[in-house]
Amino acid sequence: MDSALLSLLAAFLLSLIGLLAFIWSLRKGLLFENPRAASTIFAPGEIGKADDPALDGQAAQRLQEAISKSHGDEPQAEDPDEIKDRIAADRSTAFPVFMFIAFGCMWLVLGATAGLVSSLKLHWPDWMVSDAWMTFGRMRTVHLIAVLYGWITNVELGIIVWLLPRLLRTPLKGPLWVMLGGSFINVGIASSIGAIGAGWSDGMEYLEIPWQIGLFIQAGMICIIGSVFYTLLHRKVHELYVSAWYHIAALLWITLLFTVAKLPGVHFGVQQAMTNWWYGHNVLGLWFTPVALGAIYYFLPKTIGRRVRSYNLSLLGFWTLAFFYAQVGGHHLVGGPVPGWLVTLSIVQSMMMIIPVAAFSINMAGTMWGRMRLALYSPTLRFMMFGGFMYLLSSLQGSFESLRSVQQVAHFTHFTVAHAHLGAYGFVSMVLFGAIYFMMPRVLHWEWPYPKLISLHFWLASIGITIYFVLLSWGGWLQGLAMLDATREFMDSVRVTIPYLEWRSVGGGLMWLGHMVFVGHLLVMILRFGPNRTGEALFAPEKMKLEIMHGK
Amino acid sequence: MENEAKLTAGAMTTFGIAVAALVVLPYIQVSDVQPPDGLKPYTSAETRGRDSYIANGCVYCHTQQPRDRSFAPDAERGWGRVTTPGDYYYDKPHLLGSMRTGPDLMNIGVRQPSMDWHLGHLYQPRAYVPDSIMPSYPYLFEIKDEAEDGEIIVRLPPKFAPEGKIVVARPEAVDLVKYLQSLDRSYPILPPDPQGVEGTDKAAE
Secondary structure: OOHHHHHHHHHHHHHHHHHHHHHHHHHOOOOOOOHHHHOOOOOOOOOOOOOOOOOOHHHHHHHHHHHHHHHOOOOOOOOHHHHHHHHHHHHHHHHHHHHHHHHHHHHHHHHHHHHHHHHHHHHOOOOOOOOHHHOHHHHHHHHHHHHHHHHHHHHHHHHHHHHHHHHHOOOOOOHHHHHHHHHHHHHHHHHHHHHHHOOOOOOOOOOOOOHHHHHHHHHHHHHHHHHHHHHHHOOOOOOOOHHHHHHHHHHHHHHHHHHHHHOOOOOOHHHHHHHHHHHHHHHHHHHHHHHHHHHHHHHHHHHHOOOOOOHHHHHHHHHHHHHHHOOOOHHHHOOOOOOHHHHHHHHHHHHHOHHHHHHHHHHHHHHHOOOHHHHHOOHHHHHHHHHHHHHHHHHHHHHHHOOHHHHHHHOEOHHHHHHHHHHHHHHHHHHHHHHHHHHHHHHHOOOOOOHHHHHHHHHHHHHHHHHHHHHHHHHHHHHHHHHHOOOOOHHHHHHOOHHHHHHHHHHHHHHHHHHHHHHHHHHHHHOOOOOOOOOOOOOOOHHHHHHHHHHO | OOOHHHHHHHHHHHHHHHHHHHHHHHHHHHOOOOOOOOOOOOOHHHHHHHHHHHHOOHHHOOOOOOOOOOOOOOOOOOOOOOOOHHHHOOOOOOOOOOEOOOOOOOOHHHHOOOHHHHHHHHHOHHHOOOOOOOOOOHHHEEEEOOOOOOOEEOOOOHHHOOOOOEEEEOHHHHHHHHHHHHOOOOOOOOOOOHHHOOOHHHHHO
């Protein structure tokens, strides 16, 4: 049978199965709304109450007024039992979370600096060339490892560890195992950055970490998964909130992904290239994305005191993401020496990604409808909304970018780099910033000393990424067109990008500046400098507040 | 959803399908690929040079996968024919690359066989390609008063040579160039199986 007929038959069978699943879910009542499940993140009476620990007293009051005006209902007094559980959950995670966030921010400073240096090197090729570790090929890779594994992974682990006990209303079980796991992971990251600087690399994009060092990261992940599952088994709630699905599944996925892709001595030749890109795309799709989405599903409704619009839509978004995203990645090899069916499969699944993206975006738009201006009052909300919107944008762009006709121009150019930054920075990192602004006052029992710096950070980061993305995409597209035109010499495709590469450094510089503001602010908070405020951010009872503040 | 077992099982199933489709099937499909007659394994010097190529991250700016004529004018640029899985038989790790900040290097050994050109270009790319944005690699070279026995002197355009001194290539630079010279996939490969070409079945009827 020829392949066209086979694929038609497969598509027919798949849609038949889909139809049956749809009918079954209708009969099971899965498509009816389930507001009880969507409310699990709120204590009874808490709906309608503003919650943004990043705000000081007055600002929090303004947010509350704005919310009361738009929701039209006054919050009731919360159930003290639930709040007690939440405080216990927060206390059990404070130290591990602090560790993850502190490591994450340290790697962010290093990674952003290495990124800025690499960007400058692209238009100042004779700058900083005297030593091997400074060369573009190593500096760029240090940037990648530091921000992907050091910054994003650490902070995401911090979010998972902080959020799960809250969602499960159970203190974290085995926090020492989590700390041990976190130490293993950071030893692994530090060693791999050292190794790459010294020229020891496995040589594949996203998989540069030598597999011997990778064992540390795997061991660390296993320690953390063990503790997370043990907590899960002891949970007090009946419903698992959507953030918990995303986070638990993502933890399993990243561990397996890394294991499959790093198996020493198995992958070879073009098959290795396929595994490489399958991993490279899925580390974004099955680790960074689900954790960031899970975070939005918690922080965004929590800040405005309103449950997500449709719980079932989030369920649909989760399962379609799990199914489709895992098979994306082959499109990175469009036109390369790989089987055509593999590339086609990945392109089809990339387009299917529109379903989970639409499910998430419609859900969030429904939740925020008529309340967009609340972002004026709450920095957490602002970061979350920006991140959620960039998720929509970068995923739609990614879906269309996988098409052969677009790839023909965009592939092998800076266009792809711009797209990667839109996802990893515009979406994921912005969500992480927002989550840190929400979590840290609870973790440290101290308010953000200078709320204006949060706004400054937001604007530096968002203007920086916009400049970076728009101009680099433009330059990359021109580069691709120049390369496709056989009448133009290759060097034309280099020359045409120079002004855009310079703009990229400007955008990158703004982002870098934003990080310095952010990390500096966090440092001030950790060291308890700055104004000593009453603690609107705290919701611990008076007695506990004193107990924790003894450090001052 | 209230059951963590269902969640775990579902997450593992979707993941398993993806591994089967994107890792295991390609593994089976290319596991019996044989090296083409024209392809030789890398010598030890070339292997060292390849390690240096990896260590310095050359792969982040240079691909090693010329594409088909129907897709991009790679062949017109002299970058060679489209590659097949067999061409990468000895490549571990693969260095296909994903960026063309610089040109494709799959057949650089054919295009640019000169050791002198490569050494000079690594020392200062702008000595040969004025607008190049490739970094220079001075740490692969030594600047000396005179060369010792067996050392390779880099001949540079006068404007780029250090005054009164000579530049000699360190062994890493020589190995790296030997690797670049070995990049040659210009030997012929078998024409594709006519049965696999769309439309031929009908034409035969």
